[in-house]
Amino acid sequence: MAISGARQDQKSGLSGWGRTYLPGREIRSENLEQASQDYHLSRGLGRSYGDSSLPAEGDQAALGTTLADRILAFDDQTGVIRVEAGLCLAELNRLYLSRHWFTPVTPGTKFVTVGGMVASDVHGKNHHVSGTFGRHVRALKIRTGKGDVVECSREESADLFLASIGGMGLPGHLLEVEFQMEKIPSPWIYTESYRISCLDELLDKLKEKGKEWPMTVAWVDTVARGKSMGRGILFVGRWATPEEANAGAPPPRKAMTMPITLPSGALNRLTIGLFNRAVYYTHIPKKKSGIVDPDKYFYPLDSILHWNRLYGSAGVTQHQSVIPSESGSQGIRDMIETLAKAGTASFLTVIKDCGSEGDGILSFPCPGMSLALDIPINQRTPRVIQSLNATVKASAGRIYLTKDGLSTAEDFQQMETRLPAFLKIKERWDPEGTIRSEQSERLFKKIEL
Amino acid sequence: MKRIVLLGATRGMGRELGRQFAGEGAELFLLGRSLEELAKTATDFKERAGGDAKVGSAYCDLEDPASFAPALQAAQDGLGTIDAIIVTAGLFATQEKLEADLDLTQRLLTVNFALTVTFCEQARSLLLAQGGGALCVFSSVAGDRGRKPVVLYGASKAGLSAYLEGLDHKYRDQGLITLCVKPGFVRTGMTTGLKEPPFAGDPEAVAADVRRALEKKKAVVYAPGMWRWVMFIIRRLPRFVMRKVGF
Numbered sequence: 001m002a003i004s005g006a007r008q009d010q011k012s013g014l015s016g017w018g019r020t021y022l023p024g025r026e027i028r029s030e031n032l033e034q035a036s037q038d039y040h041l042s043r044g045l046g047r048s049y050g051d052s053s054l055p056a057e058g059d060q061a062a063l064g065t066t067l068a069d070r071i072l073a074f075d076d077q078t079g080v081i082r083v084e085a086g087l088c089l090a091e092l093n094r095l096y097l098s099r100h101w102f103t104p105v106t107p108g109t110k111f112v113t114v115g116g117m118v119a120s121d122v123h124g125k126n127h128h129v130s131g132t133f134g135r136h137v138r139a140l141k142i143r144t145g146k147g148d149v150v151e152c153s154r155e156e157s158a159d160l161f162l163a164s165i166g167g168m169g170l171p172g173h174l175l176e177v178e179f180q181m182e183k184i185p186s187p188w189i190y191t192e193s194y195r196i197s198c199l200d201e202l203l204d205k206l207k208e209k210g211k212e213w214p215m216t217v218a219w220v221d222t223v224a225r226g227k228s229m230g231r232g233i234l235f236v237g238r239w240a241t242p243e244e245a246n247a248g249a250p251p252p253r254k255a256m257t258m259p260i261t262l263p264s265g266a267l268n269r270l271t272i273g274l275f276n277r278a279v280y281y282t283h284i285p286k287k288k289s290g291i292v293d294p295d296k297y298f299y300p301l302d303s304i305l306h307w308n309r310l311y312g313s314a315g316v317t318q319h320q321s322v323i324p325s326e327s328g329s330q331g332i333r334d335m336i337e338t339l340a341k342a343g344t345a346s347f348l349t350v351i352k353d354c355g356s357e358g359d360g361i362l363s364f365p366c367p368g369m370s371l372a373l374d375i376p377i378n379q380r381t382p383r384v385i386q387s388l389n390a391t392v393k394a395s396a397g398r399i400y401l402t403k404d405g406l407s408t409a410e411d412f413q414q415m416e417t418r419l420p421a422f423l424k425i426k427e428r429w430d431p432e433g434t435i436r437s438e439q440s441e442r443l444f445k446k447i448e449l
Numbered sequence: 450m451k452r453i454v455l456l457g458a459t460r461g462m463g464r465e466l467g468r469q470f471a472g473e474g475a476e477l478f479l480l481g482r483s484l485e486e487l488a489k490t491a492t493d494f495k496e497r498a499g500g501d502a503k504v505g506s507a508y509c510d511l512e513d514p515a516s517f518a519p520a521l522q523a524a525q526d527g528l529g530t531i532d533a534i535i536v537t538a539g540l541f542a543t544q545e546k547l548e549a550d551l552d553l554t555q556r557l558l559t560v561n562f563a564l565t566v567t568f569c570e571q572a573r574s575l576l577l578a579q580g581g582g583a584l585c586v587f588s589s590v591a592g593d594r595g596r597k598p599v600v601l602y603g604a605s606k607a608g609l610s611a612y613l614e615g616l617d618h619k620y621r622d623q624g625l626i627t628l629c630v631k632p633g634f635v636r637t638g639m640t641t642g643l644k645e646p647p648f649a650g651d652p653e654a655v656a657a658d659v660r661r662a663l664e665k666k667k668a669v670v671y672a673p674g675m676w677r678w679v680m681f682i683i684r685r686l687p688r689f690v691m692r693k694v695g696f
Contacts, residue, residue: 028641030460067638070493076500095497 014062018049018405019308019315020377022438028064032085036143036173039063041437043169044086044113048120049318050405051438052168059436063173065115071095072176079181080138085115085174090302097294098249101181102239104136108350110299115174120402121166121363123370124298125215125237128355132363133179134165141176145430149175154359163425165360168401170440171426186245189215189297191237192289195280199230199336203329203369206353209236220349221280222336222373223273230336232351233283240291250293257305264312267376272345301348310347311376318403319385320372321392322354322365331395332371335388339373342384346373361422364400372403382406389415401439412443419444451475452528454521456509456568457538458494459486461637462587465652466535466659471498478524480509481538511538511564512556517571525575533583533663534572536565541639547601554601561605566612573616573625581624583663586613590631590671593680596696617668629669630659633676646696648675 013021026043029035036042041062043053055062065086073082079101083092090110092103107122116122121134130136139153140161150172152161163171196202202218210216213236220232301307308316323331332351339345350372354365373388375381389411392399398415399407413419423444427433453470457463458479467477471494479494481487487506494504505527509520525531540557547554569586576582591599592606613629620627634640634649650673662670671677683696 025642028638030464030638061642064641067641070489071496072489072492074492074496074500099500 014054015046015315016049016051016053016405017047017308018317018377019311019313020050020317020405022051022054024055024059025061026064027061028067030067032063032065032068032173032175033141033143033149035063036175037147039173040434041169042085042115042173044116044119045088045111047109047112047116048402049316050403051442052120052401052404053116054438056436056438056441065113065174068175069113073178076101079183080178081181082139082176082178083114084176085113085118087114088112089114089117093294094252096181097187100184100187102184102187102294103133104180104182105130105133106298108299109302110295111302114177114179115169118165118174118177119167119169120400121358121360122402123352123354123365125217125235125352127365128210128216128353129214130182131355132166132358132360132365134358134360134363136180136182137165137177138180139178140164140174142172143175144172145426145432145435150429159425160429162359163361163422163429165358166363167361167422167426168437168439170435170437171429172435184239186240186242187249187294188240188245189237189292189294190240190244190289191235191292191297192287193233193235193283195231195233195283195286197231198227199232199333200329202230202232202234202351203332205234206351206369209234210353214238216353218351219279220336220351221276222339222346222349223269223276224280225340230333231280232349233280237297244291246291250295253293253295253303255303255305258307258309261309262312264314264376265378266312267310267347269343269345272347275347276345314377317375317377317381317385317405318372319375319388320364320370320400320403321388321397322368322370322400323392323395323397324366324368327368327395327397329369331391331397332369334391335371335373338384338387338391339375342380342387344375344378344380344384346375348372348374361418361425362401362416364398364402366398368397370400372400386411401443404439404443407443409443409445409447413447451532452478452530454478454480454524454528454531454534454572456480456511456534456536457587459483459490461537461639462632462635462652462655462659463535463537464490465656466537467494468497469653469656469660471495471502471504474498474502476502476528477504478527479504479506480520480524481506482508482510484508509568511560511568514564514567517568521571521575525579530579531576531582533585534576535585536568536572537587539565539587541602543643544598544600544602557602558605561602562608562612565609569612569616573620576625577620577623581626583626583628583666584616585628585630585659585663587630587632588613590633590676590680593631594683594686594691596683596691597694598696614668621668626663626666626668628659628662628667630662631669631671631676631680633671633673633679635672648673648679 014024068084068086215237458467491504507523589606591603617627655672658672
């Protein structure tokens, strides 16, 4: 149970976004092709919550990619771009938004590297239309565990390519990424949002609005009980037409920094309940609309740097799962109930209807509903994660590795039927299993099921 | 429109300076050891300038003094008049590593002092011949005082700083502005993995400080600025203290 505390060492260690520290260092290099020979794992900005970006026990350091952030080619006729893996999405947006190009898929934070976007095969508000980021990736340059540098794509070394999309950096070090940017009509977003009073209606509306809107997402109050259970706010949006858009590009915004680490436990069911209630009732009128800055629309939390300090030194984990359409909505309901029963709550809960499955071997989303829960870490958390996973298994769903730090190998391997296929490809390119993370050691180890 | 020559722009602080200059519309000419790396960096700068900037490049290796004159000539041919020549290239190794490797020591001392000065001498002639311009060279706070962790690296930079100071005294009234940059600990590929002291800076802030110092025609700039005061104190510590402390 890697991040549950046994090897915690905040002063000298390394952590994911959930702020649970393990021993290890990050050594950065501008030359990934050369430096990757000496490491067993690459990491970008460390925004995955758990231990995906942390060196496995016994490995001293991970290779940090953020200094390798050059744009190697861009064709403004076709929108095909090639970058080094450490380029930060915030920088990509800053450079290309005003030129009316945007990443085809963006996660909920812009403080990720392009390499990380491939390794996590990130999805966004447009998943039901555009799929994951991997769908738009054309080629990858990879240093494999065997030591070769391989240029791969859907045509060339396709197994390595597809295993690397959503492969958590484990088939090989990602060095360069070539992908298709999206041409946008203006650098502004037109958005509408609706306050919705119960879960069934929220899920119905999410599906219904997805038919006409390219971007949808719902925020859910997980503390409200009874008839109001699963009430929330549905956000839909699309790129604004040139006529609707504000003049020029959105001005740069200054972010605030969360200045201190709150005491652990400051976010609890009571305070989270108050916060959720406030968010719900201050959405007045019931339907709102307007033209907004894409930063505000895609990355509301990025306006407070280090917001993970809200959770105190004990940190936070996320549990994000997708419940396939065939399994209905009971799974979502059960997981919200699980939190209530455990006396915990999720500060920010997000539901998203997912479209078709990506071609990455371990790509997370599949057609159905995804539920993302933010859970403050305390002694009970591993048990909460286990009961949430029981629901996911019963619904034939799966979890998102990027968010996970606490699932057990048993739970993961029971829900992830694609793992053997993934490991077979990994073995072909990394026969000695040199590339590994704390997470892969925790979840991929051989067990008797 | 500024026209700037950069030696060392493929990495670290040089790369960041290049990006910032490109972003404000400067015309750049890059010098470096690897043509392949130069081409990649040139594309990066071009994209950061909005896609249609002009970025030239030519081979120049600090360890190959024969390359200096043709490289500077190529830069002048490419840019016409040159507003500034900026040198960020140099070698770094820890004191521990240098003490264990005489060859590396000789190489570092030669590159950081003798060869950098040789390059600067040719850059100086070129700038004076065209009527003036700025020569901006990255030395280090390590050159300000002989200290235990940087005995050898510091010595190479002390020599370089002394040379740059002399240039400033001799040629400023002929139009040659000499800027000696003294970075403190900056988080780049060069320093990754080293224990971080207080007041460590990021390349973005250092590059912004250097650009400001160039605008103001300063002769010396510490970056981050706090290091000016740190070194002010360290320079005044008595020897018996310096023998005791570890910095």
